Amino acid sequence: MAKKKTKFMCQECGYESPKWMGRCPGCGSWNTMVEEVEVTQAKGPRGAFQHTATAQKATPIVAVETKEAPRVQTELEELNRVLGGGIVPGSLILIGGDPGIGKSTLLLQVSAMLANRGERVLYISGEESIRQTKLRAERLDVTSPELFIYAETNLELLHSTIEETNPKFVIVDSIQTVHHPEVTSAPGSVSQVRECTAELMRIAKTKNIAIFLVGHVTKEGQIAGPRLLEHMVDTVLYFEGERHHTFRILRSVKNRFGSTNEIAIFEMLQGGLKEVLNPSELFLQERADGASGSTIVASMEGTRPILVExxxxxxxxxxxxxxxxxxxxxxxxxxxxxxxxxxxxxxxxQTHDAYIKVAGGVKLDEPAIDLAVLASIVSSFRDKPSRVHDIIIGEVGLTGEIRRVSRIEQRVQEAAKLGFQRAIIPASNLGGWDYPEGIEIIGVENVSEALREIFS
Incomplete structure (x- = not known):
């Protein structure tokens, strides 16, 4: 009897080695090398996964039709915008997030919306039984004869069920629980995730089925499994939020059919997720008047300006x-x-402690918020509040200059719509656009000038 060959594979990056090593040479992670049995692919038919490759001829690019792929609209306008205008048939969409954040709730609600319009949807659960999924569906008031539920983790059986059901949309919850019967490693390993995703991608492209994959995340917040997983799919969405806040943010970090860095904001209620159409007004409604250490900034999240405290x-x-x-x-x-x-x-x-917070659980990472953060620190340090109806926008350089920011017109228009009376912006952003009525525009060139205007 021939001895089985084994190899050691890193569970973080997929690096392969013939022997065990404490530290992976590929990504530098410790204790991530796991022994797996090498599988030799047999020649000839292999059952349900064997498919004949069809030869295609190379086509001149001028002969390819450039019609935009038809998109399927959901009833959630926030989700449609993050996806670039709707769901593209035949696409593979990966949604990651912390446990209990609401990934399954969102997809079950989307499944019900699509099924209620006559679209056949197959919801595959690898973490819950059919009865458990039904209990969650009753809480969300999800009832539709076109929504099919299937509890299984064997990829071969999933493939057969998709063939029999012939759905237009498929949800797999989650990809880390699905296992390929011909791969000997445990579910969730690098080999299993890679092979299962590749097979689901083939199904999506050949049958023109939109497939949603739920992905677990690591303690660092990254999607578990090989980095190749995010490269294989068409769209990567991250579901973010604090457990102690009701707001949830769906952020797009990769989208082959739309712009990236778009966000959608939802509120978690007893009956499920509800989209927030005007997040700026919601984030500012609990602001205390006349309190020191508080300023308002207009941050761009994708194509939308959001006012946060x-x-x-x-x-x-x-x-x-x-x-x-x-x-x-x-x-x-x-x-x-x-x-x-x-x-x-x-x-x-240098002798003071500083604690900075963005109210509402939102994460900001663009440079245009620098001046507002700086003004909040000065306001608390001097114990002198800034004006309640001021909006502060600008990037701060190391030499103290206030630098130009992008999309200043959209930011100021959003502030004017919510009743703000003054906008402190970089002087280099003055001119070249139409000022909205009812708001005073003040340009500043450096930190000293900005502080004089803010606290005058």
Whole structure:
């Protein structure tokens, strides 16, 4: 009897080695090498997965029709925008997020909306039984004869069920629980995730079926499995949010059929997820009037301007090394802005602790929020509130200059719509666009000038 050959594969990046190593040479992770049995592909038919490759001829690019792929609209306008205008038939969409964030709830609601319009949907659950899925569907008031539920993890049986049911949409919850019968490694391993995703991608492209994949995430927040998984699919969506907040953010990080960095905001209620059409008004409704350390900034999330509140608390430190903590912001950026204040504005902040937070659980990462964060820190340090009806926009450079930001017209228009009376913006953004009525536009060139205008 021939001895089985084994290999060691990194569960983080897929690096293969003939022997075990404590540290993966590919990604540098420790204790991620797992022994797997090498599988030799047999020649000839292999059952349900054997398919004949059809030869296709090369086509001149000028002969290819450029008609836009027909999209299927859902009743959730927020989801349609994140997907680039709707669901593209034959696409493979990956949705990742923390446990309990609402991934299955969102997809079950979308399945019901599509099924109620006569579209056949197959919901494959690898983590719940049919009865458990039915209980969740009753809570969400999901009832439709065109919605089929199937609880299975064997990819061969999933393939047969898709052939029999002939759905237009398929949801697989989750890809880490599905296993290929010819791969000996455990479900969720690099080999299993890669092979199962490749087979589902072939089904989606050949049968023109839109397939949604639910992906687990690691403790660092990345989708578990090989990085190749995100390269194989057409669209990658991240479902974010805090467990103690009702808001959920669906963020697009890859989209072959639309723009990236789009976000959709939902609110988790007892009956499921409800889309938030005006998030700016919702985020600002609990703002305290006349409180120091609070400013409003207009941040661009994809193509949409969102007004959020940036809060700061600066207090004298009781330790030799002051604390710098941030929620919803990059902590390194906070240290950088405080260093600019010390050098360019003469404020002694090295003996003070600083706590910065973006209200509502939103994460901001664009440079246009720098000036608002800086103003919040100064407001708390001086214990002097800024004007309630001010909107502050601008990028801060290391030399103290206020730099130009993109899409200033959309940001100011959103502020004017919500009743703000003044907009502090970079001086280089003045001119070249139509100012909205009812709001005063003030341009500033450096940090000192900006602070004089904000706290005058």
């Amino acid at each position: 940036v809060q700061a608390l600066v207090t004298e430190s009781s330790f030799n090394y002051p604390k710098r903590m941030a929620t919803g912001l990059d902590q390194n950026r906070i240290s950088l802005l405080m260093a600019v204040l010390e050098k360019r504005a003469g404020m002694l902040l």
